[in-house]
Amino acid sequence: MIRPEISEYYARGGEYGRLSAREGRLEFLRTWDVLTRVLPPVPAAVLDVGGATGVYAAPLATAGYAVHVVDPVARHVTDAATRPGVTATLGDARALPVPDGSVDAVLLLGPLYHLTDRDDRVLAWREAGRAVRPGGVVVAATISRYASLMDGFAKGYFTDARFRPLVDGALASGRHANGDPTRQWFTTAYFHHPSELPLEVTDAGLVLDRVVAVESPLWLLGERLDEILADRVQVDLLLEMLRTVEADPTLLGASSHLLTIAHRAP
Numbered sequence: 001m002i003r004p005e006i007s008e009y010y011a012r013g014g015e016y017g018r019l020s021a022r023e024g025r026l027e028f029l030r031t032w033d034v035l036t037r038v039l040p041p042v043p044a045a046v047l048d049v050g051g052a053t054g055v056y057a058a059p060l061a062t063a064g065y066a067v068h069v070v071d072p073v074a075r076h077v078t079d080a081a082t083r084p085g086v087t088a089t090l091g092d093a094r095a096l097p098v099p100d101g102s103v104d105a106v107l108l109l110g111p112l113y114h115l116t117d118r119d120d121r122v123l124a125w126r127e128a129g130r131a132v133r134p135g136g137v138v139v140a141a142t143i144s145r146y147a148s149l150m151d152g153f154a155k156g157y158f159t160d161a162r163f164r165p166l167v168d169g170a171l172a173s174g175r176h177a178n179g180d181p182t183r184q185w186f187t188t189a190y191f192h193h194p195s196e197l198p199l200e201v202t203d204a205g206l207v208l209d210r211v212v213a214v215e216s217p218l219w220l221l222g223e224r225l226d227e228i229l230a231d232r233v234q235v236d237l238l239l240e241m242l243r244t245v246e247a248d249p250t251l252l253g254a255s256s257h258l259l260t261i262a263h264r265a266p
Helices: 004-011 022-038 057-063 074-080 118-131 147-154 163-173 196-203 216-220 223-229 232-245 249-254
Strands: 045-049 066-071 086-090 103-108 132-144 189-192 207-213 257-263
Touching: 004 074, 022 132, 022 216, 022 223, 022 232, 022 257, 045 057, 045 118, 057 066, 057 086, 066 074, 074 086, 103 118, 118 132, 118 196, 132 249, 147 163, 196 207, 196 257, 207 249, 216 232, 216 249, 223 232
Parallel strands: 045 066, 045 103, 066 086, 103 132, 132 189
Antiparallel strands: 132 257, 207 257
16 A cells, blocks of 8 residues: 555654654644644544554544544554544555545545655545545645755754755655665655645645644754743743744745645535
8 A cells, every 4th residue: 555665664663752752742732733723523523544553543532533543554553443432444545445424524644745646645635525524624734845954954864975865856856765764764755845735635626724834943943842842831832823823824835744724615
């Protein structure tokens, strides 16, 4: 269902613990903040496509949602199914194993990263639209076209001569072609330019609501971000301030991740 190097990356634990510290923790908090504002009220049924180990599914289930995870990595499915209130199935975002209009919301918080062909991404969007009821919401996460360039300087990756060609490729075509799963960098992926997202949504037959920046440029703060995230007052202020500017188009490219919110026409 997915490329071998991607499967190996996740089989080696590439998703475990990623959202628990620093910029990953900021990504989680901001994504959760958006979800609490755009998902229908409990006890709605949520299909978490590419939900990995259930890091979002678990708190959604705790909040009262009926959550089912579909993921192409067997280890992820096994772990997600152990989360209280969460069910999980092995599957592909391009051919979801659910009936038409059977859920109230669909999350695509991972699949669009790894579908490097546009036709496959549009198909994943279209499948989400098929699975959700009329009027239901679809929320998709994507990685910014410029994420590897900025991350390369923030973390010193450019000291390895093999990293520059990955960045050049991503900037030219969106394709981050890391075919070696043993390297420390992210596996093979597609990095979106913000302008591509409305077109993918429209071509899939969905209605675009908005595109928002997840972390904004603050994901590059390094150790200072640790200090902020350790202070509840600062976290609350951070979330409040980022909420006010999340849809500003001038911030989209500088955020590591973007969330696109769309819905199926009633």
